[in-house]
Amino acid sequence: MPKKLVQIVVDGMTPSALEHAVASGRAPALSFLAANGAYGQAVSVFPSLTPVCLSSIATGAGPDVHEIPSLVWWHRGEQRIVEYGSSFAALRAAGMTQAITDTILNMNQRHLGARAVTVFEALEDAGLTTAAVNITCYRGRHRYPPKVPLVRRAAYGPSRFFYYSLFESDRTGAKLAVRNRSGGSVDVYAAEVGRWLVTRDGFDFLVYYLSDYDYVSHAHGPARAAEVALARTDAAVEALFDAAGGPDEFLDRYAVILHSDHGQTEVRQVARLEDSFAGLDGVFVAPSNRAGQVYLLPGARTDVAALARRVDGVPAVEVTLRLEDGDAVARRAGEELRFRPDGGGWATSGDASVLDHPDAFNRAWSALANPNAGELLVSAREGWELADLGGSHHAGGGSHGSLVAGDSLVPMLTVGIDAAPERITDVMPSVLAHFGVEPPPYARQLQHVG
Numbered sequence: 358m359p360k361k362l363v364q365i366v367v368d369g370m371t372p373s374a375l376e377h378a379v380a381s382g383r384a385p386a387l388s389f390l391a392a393n394g395a396y397g398q399a400v401s402v403f404p405s406l407t408p409v410c411l412s413s414i415a416t417g418a419g420p421d422v423h424e425i426p427s428l429v430w431w432h433r434g435e436q437r438i439v440e441y442g443s444s445f446a447a448l449r450a451a452g453m454t455q456a457i458t459d460t461i462l463n464m465n466q467r468h469l470g471a472r473a474v475t476v477f478e479a480l481e482d483a484g485l486t487t488a489a490v491n492i493t494c495y496r497g498r499h500r501y502p503p504k505v506p507l508v509r510r511a512a513y514g515p516s517r518f519f520y521y522s523l524f525e526s527d528r529t530g531a532k533l534a535v536r537n538r539s540g541g542s543v544d545v546y547a548a549e550v551g552r553w554l555v556t557r558d559g560f561d562f563l564v565y566y567l568s569d570y571d572y573v574s575h576a577h578g579p580a581r582a583a584e585v586a587l588a589r590t591d592a593a594v595e596a597l598f599d600a601a602g603g604p605d606e607f608l609d610r611y612a613v614i615l616h617s618d619h620g621q622t623e624v625r626q627v628a629r630l631e632d633s634f635a636g637l638d639g640v641f642v643a644p645s646n647r648a649g650q651v652y653l654l655p656g657a658r659t660d661v662a663a664l665a666r667r668v669d670g671v672p673a674v675e676v677t678l679r680l681e682d683g684d685a686v687a688r689r690a691g692e693e694l695r696f697r698p699d700g701g702g703w704a705t706s707g708d709a710s711v712l713d714h715p716d717a718f719n720r721a722w723s724a725l726a727n728p729n730a731g732e733l734l735v736s737a738r739e740g741w742e743l744a745d746l747g748g749s750h751h752a753g754g755g756s757h758g759s760l761v762a763g764d765s766l767v768p769m770l771t772v773g774i775d776a777a778p779e780r781i782t783d784v785m786p787s788v789l790a791h792f793g794v795e796p797p798p799y800a801r802q803l804q805h806v807g
């Protein structure tokens with residue numbers, strides 16, 4: 358039997374934050390893991406926004422398969438906005454009750470693609486016991502009625518399932534998750550549940566998702582977050598060690614993969630993406646953080662190439678992506694690059710400097726092939742954010758979502774598992790391989806960047 362495995366996902370932690378913490382010795386638990394494991398960097402998906410990233414991490418699929426396109430998108434089938442919580446104002450703008458149901462339940466039950474398999478489903482179908490703490494892509498086969506009246510339907514999660522005090526498979530005594538968000542109570546909840554799980558050794562595989570780092574980084578910027586939030590993240594990891602009787606005892610029992618879902622970059626300026634498409638009928642603009650989706654609704658009297666030309670010279674926009682005659686087209690400052698998969702590589706024509714971002718062809722192609730994606734995808738320039746539907750932004754703080762390296766690169770630390778994931782989509786198949794479980798078919802078909 359392979360070693361049990363703990364996957365620790367630190368939302369929004371950049372590679373440099375982890376590297377500096379380890380080098381300076383200011384994060385003893387993370388340093389201990391680094392000293393006992395292998396470290397590298399990996400690439401996120403596009404848009405590098407948490408619901409898209411966590412769905413990719415849980416399923417090993419890109420957006421083309423898991424079908425979650427962004428934090429905010431247009432549901433063509435139901436002719437309405439889906440908003441997973443860009444901000445409180447954005448939730449209100451999208452309709453609070455609907456947005457809460459979309460975020461907590463529908464993303465897993467209705468929006469997550471039918472072809473996608475979660476790590477919880479795959480391992481439990483193979484007879485293993487899995488546990489999820491707070492990860493928002495949690496789909497499993499066990500039914501959990503809600504604990505509070507905020508939601509009215511049951512959720513379906515893994516056999517050990519803990520979701521912000523709203524759904525819990527077991528009574529752990531953990532205090533309410535959201536009682537003091539900015540003070541770090543969500544990760545304190547995760548740590549209390551994590552301690553309970555490790556004390557009982559109550560799983561074969563645990564996803565331990567820590568979201569407070571991203572929250573602090575949005576508010577204060579990635580540079581400050583490394584000073585303020587990393588100690589909390591470290592304490593949440595330390596809590597697992599303590600429950601096992603110490604760090605060595607923890608690693609005697611568990612292999613570990615620790616990584617983040619995306620990076621963050623500093624935000625200095627804010628733009629309203631909607632302004633670039635003002636006066637056009639039948640166009641819906643869905644901006645959030647540092648990415649946007651632009652939808653052509655039925656009856657629109659314009660085309661996607663015209664939409665792309667509209668943002669030429671808009672300072673907040675670095676690159677747009679669209680599909681045209683079976684090609685992906687990236688456009689940047691009026692220059693274009695066309696590409697499509699070709700025999701395991703890519704056939705390209707045009708200006709190669711248009712798309713010089715990490716793993717850009719794979720990420721762009723997967724984002725465009727998502728049936729829920731906008732016709733035009735927008736990736737913001739470094740330093741800029743696109744205000745969300747409620748007008749909220751993080752100017753003076755940090756954000757993410759774009760193709761640029763700072764938003765896209767994540768730290769990837771492995772201890773006691775024979776894997777070196779280069780993309781966040783590689784983690785799920787690596788976890789399955791560790792337990793000798795076959796990966797889903799889509800996880801074997803990745804194109805490689807030429």
Ligand SMILES: [Zn+2]
Pocket residue numbers: 369407571572575757
């Ligand atoms: Zn974020």
